[in-house]
Amino acid sequence: xxxxxxxxxxxxxxxxxxxxxxxxxxxxxxxxxxxxxxxxxxxxxxxxxxxxxxxxxxxxxxxxxxxxxxxxxxxxxxxxxxxxxxx
Numbered sequence: 001x002x003x004x005x006x007x008x009x010x011x012x013x014x015x016x017x018x019x020x021x022x023x024x025x026x027x028x029x030x031x032x033x034x035x036x037x038x039x040x041x042x043x044x045x046x047x048x049x050x051x052x053x054x055x056x057x058x059x060x061x062x063x064x065x066x067x068x069x070x071x072x073x074x075x076x077x078x079x080x081x082x083x084x085x086x087x
Contacts, residue, residue, distance in 0.1 A: 001016070002014070002015055002033070002037070003016070010043060010044055011040075011043050012043065012044050012045075012046065013037050013043060013045050013046070014046045014047075014048055015030075015033055015034075015037075015045065015046070015047045015048065016048045016050075017030075017047065017048065017049050017050065018050045022062045022063075022065050022066040022069070026066070027066075027069055030047065030069070030070055030073055030075075031073050034047075034073045034074065034075055038074075044076045044077065045075050045076050045077070046075070046076065046077045046078075046079060047070055047075045047077070047078050047079070048079045048080075049063075049066070049067075049078065049079070049080040049081075050080075050081065063080065067080065
């Protein structure tokens with residue numbers, strides 16, 4: 001579910017993705033969600049990903065590919081975390 005808050009004068013949507021495996025379905029969903037939200041500017045779009053891997057301190061290559069795809073979708077900000085470890 002998309003959460004939208006207002007930080008005057010902007011509306012800021014937060015798109016959470018609890019499991020972020022780089023799949024065609026996910027990238028298609030991200031692209032459509034961002035394009036839909038960009039229709040009513042001004043907005044800053046934030047995507048929030050949960051990293052499924054632990055106990056690694058750095059994200060894996062598939063996570064880099066998904067982040068690269070997302071920032072070119074074009075999201076404005078990407079937040080990635082794992083609840084037990086800062087990555």
